[in-house]
Structure formats: structure tokens, C-alpha cells
Amino acid sequence: MSIDRPTVAKIASLARIKMTDAELDRMAPELSAILDWVEQLGEVDTSEVEPMTAVIPNTLRLRADEVDADPRTGGDRRDDVLANAPVAEHGFFGVPKVIE
């Protein structure tokens, strides 16, 4: 499968990655090569094989409906959450104005 230059430019824009013309030129054949490589999997007949979602047999674990039971996955830690923000004011993240 061949990825052309406009497709690379579109993917880059959707991913908010800024790319120069030279990078776009280089990326188009690279992405094509990756897809070609993955497409080799299509050569194997898997019509009789169950889809596999994990390499070890496992089921999705569910959590109990408890607030802040574990500090690592609970709230009430605003300072930590905001610590890396380029701008934080009055407890909010500050971002360039986005308005519809």
C-alpha cells in the first residue's frame, strides 16, 4: 500500500505534528514501507482462527465504585495535576484562547 504526500500531510495535521516539505517527502515512502511490511500478515489464512485480543488469557478487570480509594488513581491532588502545566491560574489550566 502506498501512502502519498498529501496523505502524510493530512495525518500530520490531524496529529498536530508540524512537518517540513523535506520531512513529508521522506515520510511518505517510510510509512508505505511499514504498511507493506504489516500487510504480509494478510498472506496467512486466518479464516479459522479466533481473533486474539491479548497474548495471555485474561479478562477485563473492573474496579469498585469508590472515590479516592487509591491515591494513585484518585482525585484531590490538584497541585500534582497542574504541576507540569505551562500556565496554571486560579486552579485552572490556562491555554491559548479556543472559542467556537
Added chain:
Amino acid sequence: MSDYRIQGATGEWEVVIGLEVHAQVTSNAKLFSGASTAFGAEPNTQVSLVDAAMPGMLPVPNRECIRQAVRTGMAIEAQINKYSRFDRKNYFYADLPQGYQISQLYHPIVGEGQLTIEADEKAGIPEDKVIGIERIHVEQDAGKLMHDQHPTMSYVDLNRCGVALMEIVSRPDMRSPAEAGAYVRKLRTILRYVGSCDGNMEEGSMRADVNVSVRRPGPISDENPFGTRTETKNVNSVRFVMQVIEHEANRQVDLIEDGGTVVQETRLFDPNSGTTRSMRSKEDAHDYRYFPDPDLLPLELEDSFLDECRASLPELPDAKRARYIDELGLSDYNASVLTAEVETFARFETLLAETAKRLGKDEKTVATQVANWSLSVAPGVMKSLGDEADPSHATAEAQAEILRMQDAGEISGGQAKEIYEIVLRTGRDPAEIADTEGLKQQSDTGAIEAVIDEVLAANADKVEEYRGGKDKLFGFFVGQTMKAMQGKANPAVVNQVLKAKLG
């Protein structure tokens, strides 16, 4: 069939409506983290490292959110998918730190279902109508942006980010603003019964994306297919949903009749002007590049889990309404009003049980009396008092006692209201009020007979006329007797004694 039509310059147009309702799942913690979902907290205080999308954090689904989605599916008679998956919907926006929303595109947890909207002649819904529901899936809510707090920046609060939503997608089965309004109200009623969403549209617990298109009336065919639809996002009241449909339908008809074509696009509703406008900036963001979330295994539900979900469902609105009509003998109207809101039926059923107990009668015998009291008498008294009424005094015990005294003939309907007024103001005991305030009617036959004897003796001429055939004078004697007893005589006893004496 709805006969709602837009009258265009070139003839009539039918409106086709589908709704995607986002309902916030009632849970303590978020869909994939342990942060609280409580409304109105200080900004960013209910954000976990998972919700803030810190590197290395993994989502683990909240069992309660899954349970509530399944129970909701069961309440709309839907197929429950024992196998479902989570997918990533990728887009960049400042309210979404992950850069993707975890949702369910390919394998939703709930499949095909339906609900019934009730006939409402006045609203142009001539008969009950079944509205198809395509699916319900579970997904994360985004954060909240505030644009008016700073001249050059938007502020971001991630407290809502990661809260569980159910997206409930209807079929394009509605044909008028009234049908869409009835659908949203019915859905909200069901969610409240089930307890899976509080249905509070003002706080944003429930909001709708409104899909509207127009076409010529008649069966769907290749020559007359569905029109191109627009989707108006985030409409947060029943009234606004109806306004959006009316405005969009008229806009599309004008556009087509002026030679234009409707563009499939996302639009925004402006409540101040009642109009919609295009959200062009989001156009190219529509390439969401969905793919299965590699952080989450498929969700596989056990039969025991489904059994528990089903067993925990309450009696649902349609069943309750039918029971009120068939078993309690209530009118269609009373049954509809009493079952529309959870709070209403809960109060009614408590009062009904208490009244039946005090009267020593079965519920069916007293149901109509209790329904009339609950829907008309009690709200009337409450309203007339305004701020003077303390709703906490409106206990089932007090109201049942008033109904008992009235049923026993101890007080009249008017006295019941007066007693209830005092109850609402002061919280005093109804029986005590009746005694001390003289709000009791005289049912003692002897006392009434004595008064009637006096009335008849003082009006001997009228008694002659009555016996001569002037039947209408009966009312006069009743009036005189009541007047003599300051209106406190039991009218049934007065009638009975008068009939006997006048022969």
C-alpha cells in the same frame, strides 16, 4: 402518523428527527478512575492522574458504570451485548488531555431497543408511538472550557473529564418537535426510574445532539429518500430541542426552495436567538481514526452479572401506569401524571399505603381519593401558602390522618384544606388541630335533629309548600340547617335526617 408539516413556498415538507442523548451515569467515581463525579467542586480537584492522561496511567472500568448502562438497556427492552469493546476516538481539543475519547464504536454494550411515547392530542401525537433506539454505548465525558475569564486565555477544568456517559442513539423515527420533546421526557423518566442518570438537564447531566432533515411527505423510497441531515450539538433542555428542530427544519426548507442544498455538518444552538449556526472549525476534525483501545481488554459480561442487573430493576413507567389504571382503578390522566416523576409516585405510594392502613381498607378502595388529594387538593393548598408552607411538614402520616377524618365524616372537604394549611405552616398534629381549632363537623344525629326541628318549626309555611310539591325547597332547609350549625354539620347526615322528617 404525525401530520406536522413545514409549509414551504413549493408545498409541504416532513421533518425527520433522530436524537443522540448523552446521559451522565450516576456513579460515585469516574468511568476509568477513582476521582469523584460530584457536581460543583473547585476546579481540577476531582482529577486523577488517569484523567489528566499522565504517561503510564492505565484505565480500569468502574463496575457500577457498566452495571448502570446494562440496566438502562434492559429498561428499554434492548439487546444486551455480552461482548463489547472500547475504542479510541482521536481528536485534539483543550478539554481532552488524552488526545482521544474512550468510547465504543464497533461493539457497543447495548444494542437495539425501543421506548413508547404516549398519545397527546393537544401536542399533535394522536396515538402512542414506538421510537426505535439503535444502541447505547459507554464513553468518557470531556473537561470544561471557560472562555470569558481571561483576555487571551481559556481556562480548563478537568473535573468532568472521564465521567461516564451513556450515549443513547435513537432511530430517525420522530416527525415533529412534539414527538422529540416527548421522547426526551420519556427517556429521562426511564433513566430516573432506573436510577442510572439523574436527568438534570440544567447541570448538564443530560444533553442531546439533534439530527434534523426534511423531505416531501410520503413513504421512503428511492425517489423520495431521507434528506441530508445536520447535527446540532449539546442542546440542554427539552424546550431547546424543540426549538432547534423548528428552526433547523425551516432553515433547510428555505435553503432548498431557494435552490441551495443542505450540507451535512455540525451546528451550534444559540439559546438567546433561538437559531443555529455552522461550526466550520470542527469540519476537518471529523476524521476520528477510531481503533480498539489497546489499554482495555474486551468487556465480557457473565450471566450472573446480567441476572443481578435485571433483578435490580424497579417497576418501569409503562408497567406502573398500566397497574395504576387496571389495579387501582385510577383515570388515565391521574395515572400518567402520578407516574411521570419518581418523586411523585414515591410520595403517592407512601401516602396510599398509609391511608389504606388508617382506614382499614384496601388500596384500590382509597386510591382515587388519595390521587385526587395528591394531585389537586394538596398542591393547591401548598401553592396558596407560598413561602409560608414548610414542605417538610407534608408527611404521609399527617395527610393520611386528614384523609381518614374526612372519610369518617369527622371533617368536611373544606375543613380538610384548612387543617392541612395549619399543618403546612406549623407541623401540628391534624387531629389536635381539628379539636382545638373547632374544625370538625357535627355528625351526631341527635344534635343535628335538634337543629333541624328548630329550623322546621321556624319555617312552618315553607314546610307546607314543600309538602305541597315544591321540591326545590329542600336545598333551603339544608342551607338553613348548615347556617344554624356554622357550616359544621355533616351534609350527608343533614340530608338523611331532613328527608326522614319531611317525609
